[in-house]
Structure formats: C-alpha cells, structure tokens
Amino acid sequence: MQNAESSGENLYSPIRIPKSAIGRTLEPSTPWTLLFIMARKQLTYCGYCGTPYERRDLEGRTRLYCPACHEVRYENPVPAAIALVLNEQRQLLLGKRKNDPQRGHWCLPGGFIELGESMEQAALRELKEETGLEGTIVSFVDCFYQESRFYGSLIIFGYLIDITAGEMQADDDLEEVRFFALDELPALAFESHQKLVEQLKEKLRSEKSTP
Numbered sequence: 001m002q003n004a005e006s007s008g009e010n011l012y013s014p015i016r017i018p019k020s021a022i023g024r025t026l027e028p029s030t031p032w033t034l035l036f037i038m039a040r041k042q043l044t045y046c047g048y049c050g051t052p053y054e055r056r057d058l059e060g061r062t063r064l065y066c067p068a069c070h071e072v073r074y075e076n077p078v079p080a081a082i083a084l085v086l087n088e089q090r091q092l093l094l095g096k097r098k099n100d101p102q103r104g105h106w107c108l109p110g111g112f113i114e115l116g117e118s119m120e121q122a123a124l125r126e127l128k129e130e131t132g133l134e135g136t137i138v139s140f141v142d143c144f145y146q147e148s149r150f151y152g153s154l155i156i157f158g159y160l161i162d163i164t165a166g167e168m169q170a171d172d173d174l175e176e177v178r179f180f181a182l183d184e185l186p187a188l189a190f191e192s193h194q195k196l197v198e199q200l201k202e203k204l205r206s207e208k209s210t211p
Ligand SMILES: [Zn+2]
Pocket: 046, 047, 048, 049, 050, 051, 066, 067, 068, 069, 070, 071
C-alpha cells in the first residue's frame, strides 16, 4: 500500500526520517516512535510563567519541568474521531484530502475531539463539517494508537454512522467526497484508517454469517 506521509517533506522537522518509516503505525516506545517525537516542534517555555523548561526524570519518564513554578508538563496522545459511513449499496464514504498531511490522498472523514465533546459527538460534527451529511451513531468500530509526524501521538476512535439528513458536499479539509465499493477502495492516507476499514469489513462479515 502506498501510504506514508510522503507528501510531508516540506515540514519543519530538524531530523530527517527515512521514508520507509514515515506513516507506519508504531508501537509505543520503539526507536521510531522516539525519533518521530524528537522530530516535532518542542515546547520550550512554561505556559504558566514563561521560564524555560528543564527535562527531568520523573515517574520513570523524561518530562518537561518548570524550575520556577514547579509545574510538570504532562504530554498525552491527542484523541480523534473518525466516521465510517455506508450507503444503501454498502459503499463506504471517503474524502480526498485538500491539505497536508497526505494531500490528494483518500481518507475517512474525521478530526480532533474538542473540549467538552464526546467521541460520538466529535465524529458526527466532523462528518457534517467535512461532508455536509448528518447522521446518528450505529456502533463503535475500534480504536488505534498512531504516531503522526504532523500531530504527534494520536488515539483514533472509529464509529459506524447512519446518514439521516444533509446534502453531500466536500468542505473543510476535503476537496472531494464520494462512496466507494468496499472491494474497490483506494489506498488510504493513514494506516489507522485502513485498519478501521478492515475492522468494519470484519464486522460486516460476522454479521452476515450470524443467522
Ligand atoms: Zn513555570
């Protein structure tokens, strides 16, 4: 599968990452994970008082620590919600990305969860923003951890959604939206999306075989 954030060579990262490593789904604590994390922009100053952070070994990890106000900066994965939408012909809704990462590649609609929002609300909101379609949650599909060179550590929640209203039109991060037959999908921009689609297919197969 040609995936990888291959269009991402114009980034600001000070460390060159081999193309073969880019875009892979990575287990936490592998050397690649560390390389990705090191390659991203780093927080430099305490958000409370502006003092330069120090790196200290705390609770078994190296963490950012403010020597002036003694705040530890805890860094966590960013959660994202993804919409898996099937039409009556059981075709899957995909969008073509307008921006990097992976501009021009197809992906599932979705985006980051905002404060005060549930994963389900975020999936429905992102679907509406990017495709114009409104829906209801049918079921949770799966969730995955992924390192992104753009966004750092992500946790991605996938939901199967039924469309209830709206006019389909690409918007926000997408330049085109259309349905694809499940056995004729293009290579997806992100491995986490690919894995969600595999899980969805598995779910549909098991539903079919259950009387
Ligand atoms: Zn401080």
